[in-house]
Amino acid sequence: MGSVEIAWGIGMAFMPLSTVVPFLLRSLGGTELLVGALSTAMILASALPQLYTVYRSQHMPRKLAYFIVVHYPGCLSVIGIGAATHYAGVLGHQVAVWLIVACVAVFGLSMGMVMPLWVDLMAKVLPERARFTLWGWIMCAGTGSGLLGAWGSHRILGDEPNLAGYTWCALVGGAITFAGTQLFWWVVEPVNAEPESHETFRHFLDHHLRRAWESRPLRRLIGSRMLSASAGCMTGAFLAVAAKERFGLADQESAVFTAAAIVSMIAHGAWVGPVGDRLGNKAVMVISPCLVLAASVCALVAPSPTWFVVAFGITGGLWLVDVLSYCGLVMDYCRGEDKTSFIAVAGTCVAPVSAAAPLVGGLLVQAYGYGTLFATGAGLAALAAVVSACVIEPTRPAREELPWVASVEV
Numbered sequence: 001m002g003s004v005e006i007a008w009g010i011g012m013a014f015m016p017l018s019t020v021v022p023f024l025l026r027s028l029g030g031t032e033l034l035v036g037a038l039s040t041a042m043i044l045a046s047a048l049p050q051l052y053t054v055y056r057s058q059h060m061p062r063k064l065a066y067f068i069v070v071h072y073p074g075c076l077s078v079i080g081i082g083a084a085t086h087y088a089g090v091l092g093h094q095v096a097v098w099l100i101v102a103c104v105a106v107f108g109l110s111m112g113m114v115m116p117l118w119v120d121l122m123a124k125v126l127p128e129r130a131r132f133t134l135w136g137w138i139m140c141a142g143t144g145s146g147l148l149g150a151w152g153s154h155r156i157l158g159d160e161p162n163l164a165g166y167t168w169c170a171l172v173g174g175a176i177t178f179a180g181t182q183l184f185w186w187v188v189e190p191v192n193a194e195p196e197s198h199e200t201f202r203h204f205l206d207h208h209l210r211r212a213w214e215s216r217p218l219r220r221l222i223g224s225r226m227l228s229a230s231a232g233c234m235t236g237a238f239l240a241v242a243a244k245e246r247f248g249l250a251d252q253e254s255a256v257f258t259a260a261a262i263v264s265m266i267a268h269g270a271w272v273g274p275v276g277d278r279l280g281n282k283a284v285m286v287i288s289p290c291l292v293l294a295a296s297v298c299a300l301v302a303p304s305p306t307w308f309v310v311a312f313g314i315t316g317g318l319w320l321v322d323v324l325s326y327c328g329l330v331m332d333y334c335r336g337e338d339k340t341s342f343i344a345v346a347g348t349c350v351a352p353v354s355a356a357a358p359l360v361g362g363l364l365v366q367a368y369g370y371g372t373l374f375a376t377g378a379g380l381a382a383l384a385a386v387v388s389a390c391v392i393e394p395t396r397p398a399r400e401e402l403p404w405v406a407s408v409e410v
Contacts, residue, residue: 005142007180009262013149014173015078015166016258017042017104019312020153022240023254024085024166025100028093032241034101036362039237040355041101045108046115047351050344053113055204058341064189067117068181074110075178077103082170085163115347119327120340124190133273139320140269146262149173154255165251204341212345217333217393221285222349224388225326228289229350230357231380232318234373235296237358239315242299242370243308253305260309261316268317272324281332282394284325289384291315296378300371332395 015021022035053070057063080103088096126134152172157165212218240257243249276284295311302308327343334342364373 004180004183005138006145007183008177009142009144009146010149011078011173011176011180013146013258013262014153014156014169014176015081016261017107018236018316019240019257019261020157020166020169020254021081021100021104022237023244023251024081025097026241026244027162027166027251028085028088028097028100030097031362032238032365033359033362034097035241036237036358036360036365038101038104039233039358041105042108043233043351043355043358045105046112047348047355049109049112050116050347051205051208051341052201054116054341054344055201057117058204061191062189063117063120064184064187067114067121068184070110070113070117071181071184072110072178074107074114075174075181077106077110077174078170078177079174080106082167082174085170086167088163116340116344119343121187121189123331123340125187133277135273135324137269137273139324140266143262143265143269143317143320146265147259149176150255150259150262153258154252157252157255162251208341208345212342215333218330218342218346220391220393221326221329221333222346224285224384224391225346225350226353227380227387228285228292228384229322229354231289231296231377231384232292232315232322233354233357234361234380235292235299235377236315236318238361238365238370238373239295239299239308239311242374243302243305246302246370247305249305256309257312260312264313264316264318265320266317267313268320272321276324276328280394281325281328282388282392284321285329285392286385286388288318288321288325289381289388291318291321293378293381293385296374296381300374300378329392329395333393 017038021038025035025038057066060066081100084091084096084099084103091099122135153169156168156172159165160168240254243257244253272284291314295315298307298311298314302311326346330343330346361373361377364376
């Protein structure tokens, strides 16, 4: 598992969707609204297939082969970004921009299928009492290896300026992730002794959505997460392009932001798991919007690009914080249940709000500028921190069965 994370960490650092790809879109003439649409496409595409993927795989005693195969479209889509960039002169820049957005959507679809299966596999192979510590450390090792990819991206974008450098970054990144995925074939997956089975997809949806809605802790968690995700997605989508536009940065400087984000992932991976195992994942969920607040303030008052580097250092690993804490709370609230299904439900419910936030951010930038965007993100993050602290119901670090935690069983 760790070896795969390391390979993906290196590969995706050559063409990260939050730093290098926004720089690429702006180089091709993409608007601020289109940069927001990039994040929207990724979020929506990754949310759409999650529940159906769980439905299609729930009857399988082992899901590893299915899990590996659904990685492939994501790897090939990164290579597709390189192809669209290489032929941008022939196709026209506007066509190339939309092809890149389409490739990002395909990547999102692939990762949407991967996510619930990945969480299910982690829940099977990692011991419960230290699950989030080990999970965080595995992700920390993977993201830490991305420093090598960021260095490679910086060298390529410096030696091969303009579109040629972006092409090579995408091709190298896609090839490394595809090769690294093959390491999953050596993972030993325990058998699911009691796989679920539903007659139709509609029956599956009715069954799990109804049971999720009947859990008060889960309802409160999803509501607070919507607010927190809107702040994070609105701010995170525009950090790179705001720095590029404000300070006229060269292409290769996107790799500096990538490195800052990777350092952020390493730092967050080191503390998120142990805190979640010892203090409970509510503490991590409350910290998450506080990080967004700090990054928004840095971007709002930044007198130099260094402040944007700090902002990426704060929030570059935010997805790791959110995945571990959010999935951890869902699993705590759904003890004894098929956790994969409820993780997919929880992620799908939040997706529409997360997807709308970058588009709203793009409209704010076009109408009022980046200052208004980051001020709005800071306000939403502060509100999300307060709401999360007040409404999320905590779970004990030992993950004992709590009498007051509403069961999702009917």
